[in-house]
Amino acid sequence: MKIDKVKLERLKMPLLSPFETSFGTETEKEYILVSVYGDGHVGYAESVAMESPAYNEETIDTVWHVAEQFIIPQILKAELESPADFSKLFSWIRRNNMAKSAIEGALWDLYAKQNGISLSKALGGEKEEIEVGVSIGIEPTVEGLLKKVEGFLAEGYKKIKVKIKPGIDVDRIKAIRETFGYEVPLMADANSAYTLDDIDTLKELDQYGLIMIEQPLAHDDIVDHAKLQRELQTPICLDESIHSVEDARKAIELGSCKIINIKVGRVGGLTEAKKIHDLCQSHGIPVWCGGMLEAGVGRAHNIAIASLSNFIIPGDTSASKRYWAEDIVEPEVTLSKPGTVAVPKEAGIGYSLVQGKVDKYLIDAKVYR
Ligand SMILES: O=C(O)CCC(=O)C1=CC=C[C@@H](O)[C@@H]1C(=O)O
Ligand SMILES: [Mg+2]
CATH class of the missing domain: 3.20.20.120 (Enolase-like C-terminal domain)
Known part of the structure; x- marks a missing residue:
């Protein structure tokens, strides 16, 4: 798998109603949408880190930082056989699991699309x-x-x-x-x-x-x-x-x-x-x-x-x-x-992005080649 380009987009969407846990209340959700491009296909994933390090130690900003500084530069140079190789390649990065997962997930979607199979399969x-x-x-x-x-x-x-x-x-x-x-x-x-x-x-x-x-x-x-x-x-x-x-x-x-x-x-x-x-x-x-x-x-x-x-x-x-x-x-x-x-049967995640809605909630974006 050769990756030509990676895009990080930061979105903010209002929750229908506040969600309270023992550690805090969420009224809106900010997250990073990852797109990886290769062989004419695009793989997508979403980072689940929250704005503050209350559920775990990561935040949206730490995910962006680790992805931008350490994961994306290496991914753009690497030739992965399959996304299953990702964890070996990045075992040198301690923890930062949500950052790793965001990029790895997009690679899995890309891999499934390149092979014409569902992500589930x-x-x-x-x-x-x-x-x-x-x-x-x-x-x-x-x-x-x-x-x-x-x-x-x-x-x-x-x-x-x-x-x-x-x-x-x-x-x-x-x-x-x-x-x-x-x-x-x-x-x-x-x-x-x-x-x-x-x-x-x-x-x-x-x-x-x-x-x-x-x-x-x-x-x-x-x-x-x-x-x-x-x-x-x-x-x-x-x-x-x-x-x-x-x-x-x-x-x-x-x-x-x-x-x-x-x-x-x-x-x-x-x-x-x-x-x-x-x-x-x-x-x-x-x-x-x-x-x-x-x-x-x-x-x-x-x-x-x-x-x-x-x-x-x-x-x-x-x-x-x-x-x-x-x-x-x-x-x-x-x-x-x-x-x-x-469970969708279409290639990859089986859902398409609606560009107009992504744009509506977009607050930041950057492309890496
Ligand atoms: O519906 C969901 O996505 C699960 C929501 C939920 O329970 C949680 C979301 C985020 C952090 C925690 O509060 C929590 C959980 O611990 O499972
Ligand atoms: Mg829980």
Whole structure:
């Protein structure tokens, strides 16, 4: 694969409604759209880093910097056999996984387009459709939360994920169970808001039959999570703590979790995501695809990776209209039937960019040759 040109574009899109987690509130989303050009095709990817280093240590600016200074110059000189070689080429760069993933993802889309196959197929995906869930932020009121849950259940979403933090946890879960019953596939995501001192609260959640609790303890911990998992019936799912297949191996060996949330950006790209998927599969650990409030291109990548067979649990791969009044891709990501998204069969990501919409939200751009 010979790359002729790389383009970075910074976009800012308003979210339909604010999204609050234990670490902050988002009202709009800024992200970098990457385009790589080669052999008459263009591959696209979206960086999922946020404006501030609150979810992880990266930001939009660090992604731009690392891509511009270190990754793009080397990519323009390299001859890659396949995007699977990318991680070896850039193993000298420590971490900066979201920066690596943004470029690597665009190379995967380009590779799939050059070979006339879907990104799903290029990655070894088997499913023609994926079941999807939805993530709900910390709503200002219980009534507001219940209203949102009701709406998403009506759309058929197959998993409801609710953000929690100390003081806004058991009451919310209890209210959902009392209103909608125990049949609803329900989980909580704490984004590292608790410590082992909160074990009584976390144990209280056991009675509500959650399918999992996501990242209850520190973002860089796997030891205390193992202690906690021994005390809880509810499976622990790790998100922030897993950056690589090696992290996943250690967490599985320690018993720190029973489920892993794979976010392509967090783990440095699709190749590493697939390795984690395969490792988990061989250990009987189900995985699901997390989200980072992606717009269409990032969503398309998530759909492709979620088509692999061990993505057993519905991911946060909801439809475009979950977050956006309008998306920058055509067609928008929609539910093909309730709670289900069809995996595109067209070459590459299977969604096209709508140039007018990219231009509408564009705040910066640069081309590298
Ligand atoms: O729908 C999505 O894209 C998932 C949203 C979501 O839950 C998250 C997005 C970004 C950072 C976190 O708050 C979080 C998560 O931890 O999974
Ligand atoms: Mg999470």
